Amino acid sequence: MGNNEPEIKLFITTGCPHCEQIKKIVESGRFNAESIDLIDLSTPEGYPYLEKLPVKRVPTAMKGDKVCELTFTKDQDGEILLIDCDKE
Numbered sequence: 001m002g003n004n005e006p007e008i009k010l011f012i013t014t015g016c017p018h019c020e021q022i023k024k025i026v027e028s029g030r031f032n033a034e035s036i037d038l039i040d041l042s043t044p045e046g047y048p049y050l051e052k053l054p055v056k057r058v059p060t061a062m063k064g065d066k067v068c069e070l071t072f073t074k075d076q077d078g079e080i081l082l083i084d085c086d087k088e
Contacts, residue, residue: 006035008068008083011049011060013042022059022070022081031081036061061085 010026012019025031026038040046041058049055053062061068061083068085 006033006037007063008033008035008085009037009039009049009062010083011039011041011046011053011055011058011062013058014040015042016058019059021079025072025079025081028078030077030079031083033083036083 010022012023023038026036039049041050041055053065054067055062059070061070063085066085068083069087071082071084073080073082
């Protein structure tokens, strides 16, 4: 992408157990996307996304207007977040 903005937006909220797990994995760089924009919908920076995107639950990942599937795998170093935006 020419504007250097991450292709994947990953929406979480504070206090969501799965979101906290995902946040730790993303912060450690253990995911299969080139880059991720981690957005907390319970913050003022995240509020506008609630109005303009179809985020119904968290965690949710989106690539453009397409909702992506989130799964996990493990290796010897711990969990890895897998983001699949190509499923129909």
